[in-house]
Amino acid sequence: MTLTFLGTRGSIDIRTRRHRRHTSTLVSYRSARIMIDCGEDWLAAVRNVRPGAIVLTHGHPDHIGGLRRGAPCAVYATRDVWRHIESWPLPERQLMSRRKPRAIAGVVFEAVPVVHSIRAPAVGYRITAGRTTIFYVPDVLELRDRSTLADIALYVGDGASIDRPIVRGRGRLAVGHTSIAEQLRWCADANVPRAVFTHCGTQIVANGKSIEERISAMGAAQGVRTHVATDGEELNVRHTWR
Numbered sequence: 001m002t003l004t005f006l007g008t009r010g011s012i013d014i015r016t017r018r019h020r021r022h023t024s025t026l027v028s029y030r031s032a033r034i035m036i037d038c039g040e041d042w043l044a045a046v047r048n049v050r051p052g053a054i055v056l057t058h059g060h061p062d063h064i065g066g067l068r069r070g071a072p073c074a075v076y077a078t079r080d081v082w083r084h085i086e087s088w089p090l091p092e093r094q095l096m097s098r099r100k101p102r103a104i105a106g107v108v109f110e111a112v113p114v115v116h117s118i119r120a121p122a123v124g125y126r127i128t129a130g131r132t133t134i135f136y137v138p139d140v141l142e143l144r145d146r147s148t149l150a151d152i153a154l155y156v157g158d159g160a161s162i163d164r165p166i167v168r169g170r171g172r173l174a175v176g177h178t179s180i181a182e183q184l185r186w187c188a189d190a191n192v193p194r195a196v197f198t199h200c201g202t203q204i205v206a207n208g209k210s211i212e213e214r215i216s217a218m219g220a221a222q223g224v225r226t227h228v229a230t231d232g233e234e235l236n237v238r239h240t241w242r
Contacts, residue, residue, distance in 0.1 A: 002028040003237060005235070007021030009200060009205060010023060011060065014205050014206055018231060019230065025037070027107060027129070036056075037064070038066035054073060057122055057137075058121060074092035077095070082095070099113075107127060109125045110127075116140055124138075126148060137156070140158045141167065141175060142174075157198075160199060161201055163181050180197055195219060
């Protein structure tokens with residue numbers, strides 16, 4: 001399985017060459033080319049990616065806005081996402097049911113509910129190609145079912161904040177993004193060998209390589225190989241990293 005980080009910028013105003021476009025990742029395996037999320041920055045560029053399918057995590061504009069004028073392929077999303085885009089000119093609509101694995105061109109996607117937004121409920125995806133499984137969750141405040149991280153080769157997570165969560169509301173109404181530090185603890189507890197962070201927030205985008213080195217060191221302290229993804233980066237994921 002190969003991951004190409006097409007875009008790595010979160011819903012922020014600042015952008016750089018390393019983090020220019022809204023977060024989107026291409027999953028390639030054999031002949032499959034599956035694009036995850038298609039935010040507003042992709043409105044005039046999605047056809048250049050040549051995806052065979054597009055899978056969506058949730059209904060915020062930086063994840064769906066690039067589909068406003070249509071899509072060149074089938075789009076897969078949960079009912080929560082379809083409610084946001086039901087009037088858009090999408091030629092083929094496919095429903096992703098939560099916790100029910102679904103094969104797309106030989107790659108299996110399992111939608112896992114996560115806490116992120118009330119108005120736009122989000123999922124992460126356990127993605128399996130051959131003998132390799134990863135977990136992809138670009139926006140997350142809480143992952144309640146930590147068994148989701150069992151036996152994965154790679155965690156791709158939310159880079160909106162480094163040390164402290166970004167939280168609005170309280171209790172069951174809390175929404176936002178957890179920190180990279182907390183996600184690394186999840187990975188360490190689940191023996192996940194490697195973590196990559198996308199959906200980068202202002203702390204990362206504004207500070208460049210110096211902050212990326214700090215994040216790598218944070219991961220090393222937890223026993224997790226860690227780095228920050230950049231636009232255009234390709235990553236070949238194998239069955240095991242240790």
